[in-house]
Amino acid sequence: MNGFAVKNAIRSNGLGSEQTNGQVSAQANGEVAKAWNTVRAHLRESAGARLFDKWLKPIELTPESDTDTVRLALPSAFMTNWVSNHYADRLLAEFRMQIPGVRSVSIETRSAIPQVAALRVEAVDAPQDAPTPVATIATPGVVRERPPLDPRFTFDRFVVDPSNRVAFNAARALAEPGVPRFSPLFLHGGTGQGKSHLMHAIGAAYLLAVPQANVILMSAERFMFDFVQAIRARDTHGFKARLRAADLLLIDDLQFIAGKDSTQEEFFHTINEVMGAGKRLVISADRCPQGLDGIELRITSRLSCGLVADIKAPDLTLRRAVLARKLIDMPEVSAPAEVLDLLAARITANIRDLEGALNRLVAYSQLTGDPIDMDFAVATLGDMLRGAERRVTIDEIQKAVSAHFELKPVDLVSARRAVVVARPRQIAMYLAKRLTTRSLPEIGRKFGGRDHSTVIHAVRRIEELRDKDRDIDAAVRTLLHTLEG
Incomplete structure (x- = not known):
């Protein structure tokens, strides 16, 4: 239990300062056990006997639970996945009704590696002056992170083929102990292609090889949230010290800090410190560094000096x-x-x-x-x-158009106005409007932050050209056939 939770437990139970942490912890565990009985009863009543007996009854409250973090366990990874997908938010809400100080619920598999948590759902409305919750493992003289790694995402469960082999081998190499061969590693690819899987696998493998390592895994959005919280709490020094003490720092979905100047400033200094100290850094995004619109050039340049590996769409x-x-x-x-x-x-x-x-x-x-x-x-x-049958992403459209016209995907989001680039860009915008449900402003943003009027012009222009230019019409037909399968 962290200091914030201990103080709350002392205050709510009228305990004097003379009580030990062990006494507080024991009382807290009893409070959580009592709350769990009530939560189970509510779940059985709302879910019905059949669903409850099959999925929710096997859930067990672990001894490590306290009034800050409730930890639940299930007998199989499949059951953990199902409960996580269907009941994670409900469990957090139910526990908070019983114990308002609960900040997260962790759903785990009993056979999972102790350092690896399957899912951790955190409350988003914690007091602004409260320290950001950080899971740690006590080691004499050292406080190290306990990253929220998913036990399903390991190297042996990652299916390798030519579309992702470079990224997979690079991830394996970075997880090996000793002096890293390269750092940073920048993974990029479309949504759901395996970037997060590899990041979790790197963290788990490195912890197995170096159990005392300080590993931090977070999304770029979480980086921004924690940084803002540190500013409000006037503890930016603690935030900086925490991240720069990492032996392995993994940050997912870098594109989410696009346009956030103060966050990018801190992010730049953080990665500089980590890389300068010879430590391991892994970053992921939905596109290559040069294609990240709204990310400062000094950041993308710094990240490009390591190994950049893409994960292509699965065949x-x-x-x-x-x-x-x-x-x-x-x-x-x-x-x-x-x-x-x-x-x-x-x-x-x-x-x-x-x-x-x-x-x-x-x-x-x-x-x-x-x-x-x-x-x-x-x-x-x-x-x-x-x-x-018609579900196509803008990323796929950009890749298909780039390949057809022998361009780089970054050309389509660049400021270049040469016809050899501008016309394929217009075709890509036309296809995005036709094959996706994205709004015009959303399409514009995916093409280098262009205005919606630019997208309208592109769509109308390609419609006109298809009627009188056989080459343009043939290219569009070919691309439609490729993208629609």
């Missing part, structure tokens, strides 16, 4: 292999090959959607008792399968 072979690997973790599940072929062929956007579809099939099958076959798959995933 049919990789999607099918991912489903096969997923089933290895579900020995109790039987799914015919034709169902897996259907999912791999129809759900093409990213790996996350593909795994989500399989999880949904399995969950519905276990809840209804029906076997998984083609009829069941179509009935259960009908909307998802139909929607996947």
Whole structure:
């Protein structure tokens, strides 16, 4: 229990300062156990006996729980995943009704590595003057981070093929002990392609190799939130010291701090300190450093000096292999090959959607008792399968257009106005308007922060050219065929 939680426990229970931390902890654990009994009763009443007995009854409260962080455990990774997806927010809300000071609920697998937490849901409305919650492991003379690593995301569960092999091998190399061969490692790719999986795998593997290492994993959005909280609490020194003490610093989704000048200023100094000290740094984003609009040039330049590895969209072979690997973790599940072929062929956007579809099939099958076959798959995933037929992302459009016209993806978001770049950019905007549900301002932002009127002009121009320019029309038809599969 951190200092903030201890103070609250002392204040709410009328304990004198003469009591020891051990006495407070024991009382806190009893309070959490009492709250858990009430939460279980509420869940059984709201979920119904059948769902409760199958998914929620096996949940156990671990002895490490306290009034700051409640830790729950389940017997399998699949059950952990299901409860995390369906009940994480509900569990946090229920516990906070019983103990307002609860700031997070961690849902774990009993067989998971002790340093690895499956999911940690944190309350977002903690007092502004409270210190940011940081999970730590007590080591004599050292306070080190306990990163919220997902035990499912390990190297042996990552399916490798030519589209991601460089990124995978680079991640494995950076997780090895000893002097790192390179740093930073910059991973980029579309949503749900495996960047976060590799980052969690790096953290878990490095902790196994160097158990006393100080590893910090956070999103860029969390970096910004913690920095703002530190400013409000007048503790920016503590924030700086915490991050710069990391032996391995992993920051996900860098694009979320685009345009945030003060956050980028601190981020730049942080990565400079980490890299200057010869420590390990891993950054991920949805595009390469040069293509990050709204990120300062000095940051992208600094990150480009390491190894930049991209993860391409998965092809049919990789999607099918991912489903096969997923089933290895579900020995109790039987799914015919034709169902897996259907999912791999129809759900093409990213790996996350593909795994989500399989999880949904399995969950519905276990809840209804029906076997998984083609009829069941179509009935259960009908909307998802139909929607996947035309589900295309702007990133995919930009990559396809760049490849067709032999350009670099960064050219489409650059300020270049030469016809050899401007016309493909207009075609990409036209396709984004036609094949996605993104608004005009959103499309403009994805093309280097352009105004929505620029997108309107591009769409109208390509519509005109398709009627009188055979080459433009043929290029658009080819790209439509490629993107729509």
